Amino acid sequence: MPKRRVTLAQVAEEAGVSSTTASFVLSGRTDMRISVDAQRRVREAADRLRYRPNLTARGLRTNVTHTLGLVSDTIATSQFTGEIIQGAVDEATAHQRMLFVGETQGNLDLESRLIQELLDRQVDGFVYAVMGPRPCAPPDLLRTRPTVLLQCIADSFDVPNVMPDDVGAGREAALALMAAGHREGVYAVGAHHRSERLPEGIPAGRARMRGVEEVLDEYGVRLAGTFQCRWEPAESYEAVSSLLDSGIRPRALICANDRVAMGAYQALQGRGLRIPEDTSVVSFDDSDLAVWLRPALSSVDLPYYEMGRLAVRLLVDPDRKAGVHQVPMRMVARDSVAPPAGRTDPAATRSGGRA
Structure with a gap:
C-alpha cells in the first residue's frame, strides 16, 4: 500500500506545538510571536517526518499556488523556438514556481479549453506566446488574470509584451x-x-x-x-x-x-x-x-532563451510594467x-x- 501523506497535525504533535503554530512556522509567517526554540522544533519535526505541504489546499486558502501557465500555438514543438520553453522553465524554477506548458496548434477551441483547465488548477498567471512576432488576439479569459504576452502584437491588451529587437x-x-x-x-x-x-x-x-x-x-x-x-x-x-x-x-x-x-x-x-x-x-x-x-x-x-526567462520574470514581478519589453539581438x-x-x-x- 502507498505510504500515507504526513499531515500538519502530525508535525505539530511531534514538535509539541499547536497546528496553528506549526502552520505559521512552515509557511514563513513572521507576524506571530513564536519562540526561536518552537520554530526550531517544528522545522526539525518536519524534516524527520519528511513533511510536504499540501499545495492544493494552501492554494485554496491563499489564492496563490506557485504555478504558472505557458500557452502557445506551436512554440513547444518547433525545432527553432524550443529555447523559449527552456528559458521560461529555468526562470520559473529560480522563483520556486512550477510551469505548465500547453500547445494549441492554433486551434481556438483547444486554446479555450486549455486555458480554462489551467484556471481550474488556479495557476497564478499566464505567458501567452506565439511563433514569431505577429498580430494576434489573446482570449478574453486572460484579461482578468496576470498575463505576459510573448511575440504577440495585441494593442488592446495593456500588459507586458516581450519582443525581440x-x-x-x-x-x-x-x-x-x-x-x-x-x-x-x-x-x-x-x-x-x-x-x-x-x-x-x-x-x-x-x-x-x-x-x-x-x-x-x-x-x-x-x-x-x-x-x-x-x-x-x-x-x-x-x-x-x-x-x-x-x-x-x-x-x-x-x-x-x-x-x-x-x-x-x-x-x-x-x-x-x-x-x-x-x-x-x-x-x-x-x-x-x-x-x-x-x-x-x-x-x-x-535570443529565444532570454525571451522565455524575461516573460516569466515579468509575470512573477508584482510591479511588472505594461508595454513592450525588447530583448537585444547581437x-x-x-x-x-x-x-x-x-x-x-x-x-x-x-x-x-x-x-
Missing part, C-alpha cells in the same frame, strides 16, 4: 557590412516577404529592414535591390540565381534568415563565386545552420563577411555617416 537586429546586420567597407552592390533577399496571408509582409522582416535602412542612410548607402521570396532555401536559391543569371554579381547579401542564406550559398557557389571573397553574406536567427554552412555564416541571433560574426574585392582598409572608405 528586430530593428536592432537589422542595424547589426547592416553595420557588419558597413564595417567591412561595403558601399555598393548590397542586396536584400527575402526581406519582409509579402503574401496573401501577410500582404504587408512578415512583421519581423519589416522591422529588420527598417533597421538595415537606418544604418545605410547613416552611411549614405542605398540597397542595390530587394528580392522577395518565402523564407525557405529553395525559394532563395531561385531568387539569387535569377539575379546572377541577369549578369549581376552582388557584393553583399542580407538574407532574411539562415534558411534563406543556405539557398543563397548554393546559388553563389554553384556559379563559382566565393564567400566571402566575391560576395559577403549576413543573416538572422543564428540557428544550427549558421555553424554548419561553409564558410560559417555571420548571423544575428534570436551579431555572431563568423567567416562569411570580408571587405569588397580590391578593398582592404574599410576605415579609409567611410564617407560621412558613422565612423
Whole structure:
C-alpha cells in the first residue's frame, strides 16, 4: 500500500506545538510571536517526518499556488523556438514556481479549453506566446488574470509584451557590412516577404529592414535591390540565381534568415563565386545552420532563451510594467563577411555617416 501523506497535525504533535503554530512556522509567517526554540522544533519535526505541504489546499486558502501557465500555438514543438520553453522553465524554477506548458496548434477551441483547465488548477498567471512576432488576439479569459504576452502584437491588451529587437537586429546586420567597407552592390533577399496571408509582409522582416535602412542612410548607402521570396532555401536559391543569371554579381547579401542564406550559398557557389571573397553574406536567427554552412555564416541571433526567462520574470514581478519589453539581438560574426574585392582598409572608405 502507498505510504500515507504526513499531515500538519502530525508535525505539530511531534514538535509539541499547536497546528496553528506549526502552520505559521512552515509557511514563513513572521507576524506571530513564536519562540526561536518552537520554530526550531517544528522545522526539525518536519524534516524527520519528511513533511510536504499540501499545495492544493494552501492554494485554496491563499489564492496563490506557485504555478504558472505557458500557452502557445506551436512554440513547444518547433525545432527553432524550443529555447523559449527552456528559458521560461529555468526562470520559473529560480522563483520556486512550477510551469505548465500547453500547445494549441492554433486551434481556438483547444486554446479555450486549455486555458480554462489551467484556471481550474488556479495557476497564478499566464505567458501567452506565439511563433514569431505577429498580430494576434489573446482570449478574453486572460484579461482578468496576470498575463505576459510573448511575440504577440495585441494593442488592446495593456500588459507586458516581450519582443525581440528586430530593428536592432537589422542595424547589426547592416553595420557588419558597413564595417567591412561595403558601399555598393548590397542586396536584400527575402526581406519582409509579402503574401496573401501577410500582404504587408512578415512583421519581423519589416522591422529588420527598417533597421538595415537606418544604418545605410547613416552611411549614405542605398540597397542595390530587394528580392522577395518565402523564407525557405529553395525559394532563395531561385531568387539569387535569377539575379546572377541577369549578369549581376552582388557584393553583399542580407538574407532574411539562415534558411534563406543556405539557398543563397548554393546559388553563389554553384556559379563559382566565393564567400566571402566575391560576395559577403549576413543573416538572422543564428540557428544550427549558421555553424554548419561553409564558410560559417555571420548571423544575428534570436535570443529565444532570454525571451522565455524575461516573460516569466515579468509575470512573477508584482510591479511588472505594461508595454513592450525588447530583448537585444547581437551579431555572431563568423567567416562569411570580408571587405569588397580590391578593398582592404574599410576605415579609409567611410564617407560621412558613422565612423
